[in-house]
Amino acid sequence: MTAPRTTPATAPAYPLRLGDDALIAAQRLLQWCARAPQLEEDVALANICLDLLGQARALLTHAGELEGRGRDEDTLAFLRTEQEFTHVQLVELDNGDFAVSMAKLLFFTTYQELLYGRLAASTDPALAALAAKAVKESAYHTGHAAAWTVRLGDGTEESHHRMQHAVDTIWPYTHALFTPDALDRAAAANGTGIDPATLRPLWHERITRTLKEATLTVPDDGWAPGGGRQGIHTEAFGYLLTEMQALHRAHPGARW
Amino acid sequence: MTGPPAPDARRDWPLWEVFVRARRGLAHTHAGSLHAPDAHLALHHARDLYTRRGEGVSLWVVPAAAITATSPDEKDPFFDPAADKPYRHPAFFALPEGAEHL
Numbered sequence: 001m002t003a004p005r006t007t008p009a010t011a012p013a014y015p016l017r018l019g020d021d022a023l024i025a026a027q028r029l030l031q032w033c034a035r036a037p038q039l040e041e042d043v044a045l046a047n048i049c050l051d052l053l054g055q056a057r058a059l060l061t062h063a064g065e066l067e068g069r070g071r072d073e074d075t076l077a078f079l080r081t082e083q084e085f086t087h088v089q090l091v092e093l094d095n096g097d098f099a100v101s102m103a104k105l106l107f108f109t110t111y112q113e114l115l116y117g118r119l120a121a122s123t124d125p126a127l128a129a130l131a132a133k134a135v136k137e138s139a140y141h142t143g144h145a146a147a148w149t150v151r152l153g154d155g156t157e158e159s160h161h162r163m164q165h166a167v168d169t170i171w172p173y174t175h176a177l178f179t180p181d182a183l184d185r186a187a188a189a190n191g192t193g194i195d196p197a198t199l200r201p202l203w204h205e206r207i208t209r210t211l212k213e214a215t216l217t218v219p220d221d222g223w224a225p226g227g228g229r230q231g232i233h234t235e236a237f238g239y240l241l242t243e244m245q246a247l248h249r250a251h252p253g254a255r256w
Numbered sequence: 257m258t259g260p261p262a263p264d265a266r267r268d269w270p271l272w273e274v275f276v277r278a279r280r281g282l283a284h285t286h287a288g289s290l291h292a293p294d295a296h297l298a299l300h301h302a303r304d305l306y307t308r309r310g311e312g313v314s315l316w317v318v319p320a321a322a323i324t325a326t327s328p329d330e331k332d333p334f335f336d337p338a339a340d341k342p343y344r345h346p347a348f349f350a351l352p353e354g355a356e357h358l
Contacts, residue, residue, distance in 0.1 A: 038291060
């Protein structure tokens with residue numbers, strides 16, 4: 001008799017952090033809704049928000065089930081406090097102008113595309129399935145953000161200047177995407193997750209290609225703010241979270 | 257008197273016509289139009305506006321300015337003469353007896 005093969009357990013906090021990334025990215029991006037420069041672009045950004053929200057729902061639901069304490073996606077999204085959120089600071093930063101929003105989107109969704117591509121082989125079947133679905137969405141998001149980065153970078157003198165400024169402003173916050181902590185390492189070790197540091201070379205290569213095409217300069221690596229994974233967030237997040245949770249906190253369980 | 261405000265070039269992206277093929281083997285069908293700064297982004301917008309619910313497997317975008325269309329003024333000479341020529345329809349002719357495989 002051989003012992004039954006055991007599947008390594010996924011730590012609930014692992015899908016939770018990936019879900020938080022997607023949720024807060026969606027919540028921030030949707031502030032463009034009804035404010036985008038053109039109706040067509042408004043719809044495009046809203047579509048991307050909804051994709052990210054869909055990923056967040058699946059990831060938070062999975063985290064809640066793994067945790068086994070009866071917390072569903074709504075409980076996790078609407079009833080946690082600021083420091084209980086474990087997304088990277090990049091996704092909570094203010095949208096700034098359109099160039100800043102596109103730089104954030106490009107950097108984040110390229111990371112997501114590479115992550116989901118690898119996560120599709122996770123030993124956690126639920127995580128693998130949702131990653132396999134999400135990677136196609138991410139590829140589209142990346143393409144959209146890259147298209148705008150190239151057009152603004154290689155556009156007018158003003159648009160070039162603003163796109164370069166956006167890239168330079170956001171760049172420091174990208175490091176946290178690829179800085180593993182104990183949870184990432186454990187998830188990578190048991191096959192349920194990915195060590196994000198292993199994604200950076202390809203991420204850097206792809207971003208460099210896009211920035212070159214956009215006639216932009218790839219920033220030097222320097223200051224690398226972190227702490228999002230440990231619940232440390234920027235001032236901007238408090239306002240974002242308050243707005244996101246206000247309705248649910250005022251009317252618990254409210255439905256359409 | 258001042259005239260209407262001059263169109264803002266930055267806000268006036270060109271118009272594109274969108275054609276969607278619902279599935280392999282069918283022809284592309286006109287679905288609608290949209291504004292986009294160039295062909296690549298026109299395809300992106302077409303995807304977001306016209307294939308959100310699985311309507312298509314292939315998209316064409318065509319600059320609306322590149323389409324040459326009949327004008328409503330030409331409707332009579334172009335189309336009316338076809339209205340009273342029933343012999344252009346195959347069903348107009350009686351089948352000869354004994355003709356098979358028709």
